[in-house]
Amino acid sequence: MMKILFAASEAIPFIKTGGLADVVGSLPKYFDKEKYDVRVMIPKYLCIRQELREQMKFVNKYYVKMNWRTQYAGIDEMEYDGVKYYFIDNEYYFAGPRPYGEMYQDSEKFAYFSKAVLEALPVIGFQPDLIHCHDWQTGLIPVHLKVDYAGNDFYKDIKTVMTIHNLKFQGRWIMSEIKDVTGLGDEYFTSDKLELYGDGSYLKGGLVYADMITTVSESYAEEIKTPHYGEALDGLLNARSHELRGIVNGIDYEDYDPKTDKKIAVNYDVSDFRKNKIKNKRALQKELGMEAGDGKFLIGIVSRLTDQKGFDLIAYVMDELCADENIELVVLGTGEERYENMFRHFAWKYEGRVSANIFYSEELSHKIYASCDAFLMPSAFEPCGLSQLMSLRYGTLPIVRETGGLKDTVEPYNEYEKIGTGFSFTNYNAHEMLDRVRYAQSIFQNKKRDWNKIVESAMTADFSWKASAKKYEEMYDELVGEK
DSSP states (O other): OOEEEEESSOBBTBSSSSSHHHHHHHHHSSSSSTTTEEHHHHHHHOOOHHHHHHOEEEEEEEEEETTTEEEEEEEEEEEEETTTEEEEHHHHHHHHSSSSSSOOOOHHHHHHHHHHHHHHHHHOOOSSEEEEESGGGGGGGHHHHHSSSSTTTTTOOOOOEEEHHHHHOOOOOOOOHHEEEEEEEEOOOOTTEEEEETHHHHHHHHHHHHHHHHHHHHHHHHHHHSTTTTTOOOOHHHEEEEEEGOOOOBBOOSSSSSOTTTSSSSSTTTHHHHHHHHHHHHHHHHHHTTOOOTTEEEEEEEEBBBBGGGGHHHHHHHHHTTTSTTEEEEEEEOOOHHHHHHHHHHHTTTTTTTEEEEEHHHHHHHHHHOOOOOOEESSOOOOOSSSHHHHHHHOOEEEEEESHHHHHOOOOTTTTTTTSSBBOOOSHHHHHHHHHHHHHHHHHHHHHHHHHHHHHHHHHHHOOOHHHEEEEEEEEHHHHHHO
């Protein structure tokens, strides 16, 4: 049996700030349990909910050498959803009210975590064949493994995979600071190793030293090899293109199932959505104080309100969009203040047709996925994206820009062949986006039979984790050899 350890800074249900947590908390349970023993290791943050912390059992303690100082580490374990989780405990680093940017500088916090993961393995008696590292917070694991542990029999055969969830986040700090916390010598801070434009980068270290690199969609794997999307690492990613592959994320089909979802007003599936999906729309319009009407084209947005997600495009045409009295817009999310205030303004200006919910609610997000007719996601770049997968699952048709995972997961509607699962546009242009919204609206209002056919295709598309897990299994077999 192949033994695999996922190392990450977050995982649902314990701690979540973004899509990384969904992947780390969902993917492991979909591997073939007869062939793969997959376990997960994350920090034991003080901000993990108390009821979850109370279920963790203390295993052991040990000490982690951090260059010129030594730090305590405790390790707890817990089984959740059939997967064993380990938690690295150190209140000096992990006691803040949030996982990042609190208490101790993130550069030292995750240098400690990377070292603590490796030091924990003999303590818990788990010798993985492969460590699957996620994002910059674990970028030093492949580095230390090759540099500091290469001569140790326990570690010498362990392979590593580095997954990029978003290349923009690189764990980049002043070089002297990284040297101080890691103890790595000057020879590791050159342009072919950890140095990045005068700084040091944890992610770059991981990309240089890992045996295999993955990212979360095939298109994004190609895009990041170009200067436009490469975030100054395109040269390295081109050099390692033979070890780079894209595997699209999935979603947990048990959590996101319109047939059984307790968070939505009326359950439905692909056989009865024509009759029952509309009941969710009516319930949401009523709950949010929006104008009632089955013929209104209800567009949903669930997102971080940032430039990356295309909100500058939406801001540019918001008045034109709202000029149509048959369009309604419901927004859920927080982010940049200018976008939060923009949606508040338009909710005041077009009362009853724009609903601005400037907070986050898991329950309301499910209601939006189930109730809306379309889901707008015009991202500037999108490594994978999960919201469009959720909206597909609920038969709410995505309107997306053709980039990264959005391009890979949404098949644009072809009116001649009557195929497709949503609508897409190519250029990062506000009026091109508006044109697609209006085109989708015209199909919704004038060609109901065609619209329902697209909904059916969207709901039957398979973006469960099972399909993704199979591709990861193939990669692990290739890297380690079948066991």
